[in-house]
Amino acid sequence: MSGYGALIPNRRTVIVSLAIAAVTIVILLAMGRAPICECGYVKLWHGQINDSGNSQHIADWYTPSHIIHGMIFYAFGWWMFVRKGWGGAEAFRWGLPLAVLLEAAWEVLENTPMVINRFRSVTANFGYSGDSVLNSGADLLWMSFxxxxxxxxxxxxxxxxxxxxxxxxxxxxxxxxxxxVIMLVYPIEAIAEWQAAGGVA
Structure with a gap:
């Protein structure tokens, strides 16, 4: 796709997106999040979702979710800036910064005690302790992908x-x-039991 019909960023909006990502990293570090896995090493892929390495490395079984975030945010930005025409003829350039901002907001919220405890209590991630800063940064990249x-x-x-x-x-x-999303917003016992039967909860 090209032209006005697509959310094509320019140099300015790419720089803004990088700045949002950098501020997010600073915020997460200020929140006390571990820079990398406390195991002391970095892995490209970590395939277990219920151990101390979950959400600590570059990619895991939740990476597809973040890629899908990017697809959803693209659709949302297209609806806002192209279909509805909000912001004028050049507003579509800001689709990427909007997507990075939304993902960044989630990464910060996701690593608050309230959400961490919610994940532990109602989702398959009973051992979840939050993301490393490396993992959150990677999630921003996966969303952008x-x-x-x-x-x-x-x-x-x-x-x-x-x-x-x-x-x-x-x-x-x-x-x-x-x-x-279902288990965070409205937990369903049947889903919890099915996940537990598979050994993930």
Missing amino acids: GFWLALRLPVKVTVALAIIGELVAGYVVRDNLTFN
Whole structure:
């Protein structure tokens, strides 16, 4: 996709996006989040969702959720800036900073005691202790990758990739973005029991 019909950032909005990400890292460090896994090393992939390494490394089974965030934020920005025309003819350039801001806000909120305790009590992540700063930074990058995919790929392909990501994560670890949202907002005992039966809770 190209031209006014797509949320193509320019140099200025890329710099703003990087600045938002940098401020987010500073905030997380100020909150006392560990820079990297307390195990003392960094892994590209960590496949266990209920041990001390969960959400501490660069990628894990929740990475598809963050990629899907980027796809959703792209759709939201397109609806705002292109379809509705909010902000004028050049506003579509700000789709990426908006997406980074939304993801950054979630990363900060996700690492507050309130949300950490909520995750531990109602989701499959009973051992969740929050993200390392490395993991949060990686999540911002994965979200941006999802935004880029939505920018470059046809809508049908983007939707198909999102569905595949949800199905694969749901099958392998019995958890994904959909289950996380449901269990955080309105926990369903049947889902909790199904996840427990699979050994993830």
